Amino acid sequence: MVPARLEGPIGIVGLGLIGGSLGLDLQARGMEVLALVHRQATAERARQRRLATHVSLDPAILRGCALVVLALPLDRLLAPEPALVQAIPAEAVVTDVGSVKAPVLECWTPLHPRFVAGHPMAGTAAAGVEAGQPGLFRGRPWVLTPDPPTDPAALDQVVSLAAAVEARCLVCPAAEHDRAVALISHLPVLVSAALLQGVDDAARRQGGGIPELVRALASSGFADTSRVGGGNPELGTLMARCNREALQDALAAYRRSLEQLERHLAQENWSALQEELRDCQQLRPGFL
Amino acid sequence: MVPARLEGPIGIVGLGLIGGSLGLDLQARGMEVLALVHRQATAERARQRRLATHVSLDPAILRGCALVVLALPLDRLLAPEPALVQAIPAEAVVTDVGSVKAPVLECWTPLHPRFVAGHPMAGTAAAGVEAGQPGLFRGRPWVLTPDPPTDPAALDQVVSLAAAVEARCLVCPAAEHDRAVALISHLPVLVSAALLQGVDDAARRQGGGIPELVRALASSGFADTSRVGGGNPELGTLMARCNREALQDALAAYRRSLEQLERHLAQENWSALQEELRDCQQLRPGFL
Incomplete structure (x- = not known):
């Protein structure tokens, strides 16, 4: 797909990690x-860092923009301020960067005729006005989830935006996006959080030297497996909240797999356990 | 604790990652x-890599050793060849590097009067005669799990061995070690393996574009959380097998924590979920 010429000026609402990098x-x-x-x-600070050509607190700055990117946190995106909605030119293409797509489409489709839902999947642990960095989107997926009312010319403009920052554009239905991120992004947060709590809880119940020992002996394996569970609690909650049903389905599938492994252990069925672990070893490269 | 003078010559049985690095x-x-x-x-190959002063296939090479390190995989350590046991001098100090300690103590205490159970916690993904590397143990924990019959002078020699390679020596009961590694090392393997299988299974059941999409969208969070679950299946099974009860207890504690998170999700109790995730965020640095 050859991207159309990107039209400007481009408005960005919010200059955090995504907005600032864009x-x-x-x-x-x-x-x-x-x-x-x-x-x-x-x-x-945004002016000092030259994150945009002009930065303002007045929504009127969006007047004259051909494309407006809503680089807001999911909760603010789903409860937009009336002044913001009113300031966006009716003829502008509008897109967002939220990590759950069905609720965003539901909220914004009635608010603006040229809205295109999107999710650039690029991140670091950083947030806020200091977080923006050049080249953040290079080679990363940028998912677009048009639905029947989406204006095809508007979609083209957002494809061009993604291409301009060298992202890999992917187009799929919002429900598929939300189910996929529930599995590979939101589920790992809870799986990993439960590990931190389960280990801490078990160590404290067992007492003796165990609470100290687990901390002294935890190494890179534990650090990696617990990383996303120790992340931003507001963000984790927001994602769960906006993608609850898909996340519940993901958890149910996860629990089935865990219970299967547990069953092999209880039955001392070591050949079956080894078979499952071999399966996992073969599955993982497909996700890298 | 000032380590005693390390006495040699030192025998090493097995020149994989641990033996070769030692x-x-x-x-x-x-x-x-x-x-x-x-x-x-x-x-x-070991001679080419100069992993030892002398390398032999004949157990008689151990004759004259003051200290013998059994750097064997857990299964071979727990079913030692009679020729090996017979070749170890009765007056030598003997230690091992197995990742589960109670079964090793049970096996070796009757076999040798000066056995000291140990577990240097250093690793890379590599294995075999090419894996040994200088400085592997520097700053890493080396756990020793003496029990009442352990000869204190023998223990001193193994403390000196760990000190010689700049490891951090920790002494604790075998049962505590085994419960701690069940929590921070063996549990993460199953938690992470279930994630790989659960995601693959759910994606296939949902069908459509989801199986491809989850692979295209999985990023560093999924890669980290799934790393240890995609590791060596023989090793994972062996650890589960030798530490079954502690691992079952760890899994039970983990499931309680996961079910609690799942309950908040089902009840849409977002403040409770956020509280739990904040708890996790605060717990993690203690394990790093």
């Missing part, structure tokens, strides 16, 4: 970037 | 290292 990359491509932020301190 | 470090400290291996090809 601003840097788009300016490097010669685009004019007009950014709307919430707080004076953010605006000042 | 051989390199001990020779660098000026010790004579006499190694026993199983196969001619291993002996030749």
